[in-house]
């Protein structure tokens with residue numbers, strides 16, 4: 001059943017039209033003035049507004065303006081007396097769906113209303129199709145078929161259209177920002193801004209003024225009123241990158257903004273309501289930071305309603321060939337080179353590498369190779385030495401450089417040994433565990449952890465065929 005709102009200050013007309021449209025199967029709401037109409041438009045699920053232009057106090061034009069602003073897809077049909085046709089023309093320009101001149105023929109009115117509703121459902125269909133298209137496009141450029149990354153995509157799609165805060169965590173270069181953007185463009189906020197702010201790049205006072213804005217004279221250098229990112233992102237999404245770097249004082253202010261759904265500019269007193277969806281991003285372990293007191297627990301729970309963990313590239317080896325080819329295509333196209341070929345042997349080297357810088361490292365490497373290598377087939381000589389294994393520079397093996405991470409390094413070493421042993425044992429797991437001197441269960445655990453499982457089972461199947 002469709003809902004129609006009829007607004008007229010003449011009771012006789014309201015009663016007549018109510019009977020007419022109820023007979024046609026509509027649920028009819030009526031109002032005799034604009035204020036009542038505003039309330040009904042807000043509170044009821046109205047499908048079409050039919051309003052007289054001339055009303056006491058606020059007019060039908062005010063209802064139109066209000067509707068265009070608050071419910072842009074709600075059709076408004078105006079009824080006008082013969083003398084005010086000029087106004088009807090203005091109304092069409094202002095976004096009215098149609099108008100009808102009084103006195104009118106009931107059948108004519110019914111046709112106009114029907115057309116208005118059809119247009120609305122056409123629009124709704126358009127919006128739906130556009131949304132589908134967005135969905136397709138947004139994830140089209142994100143490559144990955146491994147179960148681990150597909151799970152991330154699935155969850156992202158599911159939660160995109162909610163307003164819940166999202167916390168995206170993962171090592172650097174894993175695609176956190178890409179996923180944040182995809183979520184925004186899949187949400188109903190897609191036509192509004194997506195704003196990203198790096199909380200680690202600015203000192204505390206500057207970060208606050210970036211987040212909340214400032215009023216003129218708030219501090220030296222504040223020569224104009226400035227909008228903060230919360231305001232810029234209003235009705236859209238705000239991505240807070242490196243949220244773990246935010247100082248405790250700023251954390252309090254962000255928490256407050258989230259709780260109150262409003263902000264106060266630096267140096268200002270006025271509360272400004274804001275409607276933003278927060279997507280925070282971190283490569284740190286915030287739970288650990290809560291333990292040592294550098295991150296607020298209450299803020300963490302506000303930010304972490306939905307948690308997305310992007311797995312490092314070494315845990316989704318399956319995706320490496322896809323990504324290599326994706327970036328080869330991208331950079332060959334960009335640099336106007338003929339598409340380069342990669343042999344299975346070289347691809348194996350890519351798959352075996354540990355990728356501490358994840359996809360960003362892979363992308364940069366491919367860009368460099370495409371820029372430097374002239375031949376069409378990529379050979380060993382043009383691979384950077386870090387790819388060719390640790391043995392290429394044994395002296396450096398025990399060097400501790402900035403950003404060193406013992407667990408990561410040990411993982412890297414284990415992974416290479418497990419892989420080597422699997423190859424030698426032709427993926428026979430019993431033999432592999434013997435070679436490594438570990439038990440079967442530990443081996444299964446490591447294979448899972450390093451995402452070696454699928455590939456080994458696949459190649460075993462192929463091998464026995």
Ligand SMILES: Nc1ncnc2c1ncn2[C@@H]1O[C@H](COP(=O)(O)OP(=O)(O)OP(=O)(O)O)[C@@H](O)[C@H]1O
Pocket residue numbers: 141142143144170171172173174175176177178179283326359360363
């Ligand atoms: N699954 C993917 N498919 C294609 N490209 C990807 C994918 N994931 C990441 N990228 C690309 O890798 C690069 C790094 O991604 P992004 O900036 O989203 O990572 P990040 O996790 O935010 O990194 P950082 O922690 O360094 O800020 C970008 O150029 C991005 O386009």
Ligand SMILES: [Mg+2]
Pocket residue numbers: 176177241
């Ligand atoms: Mg990033």
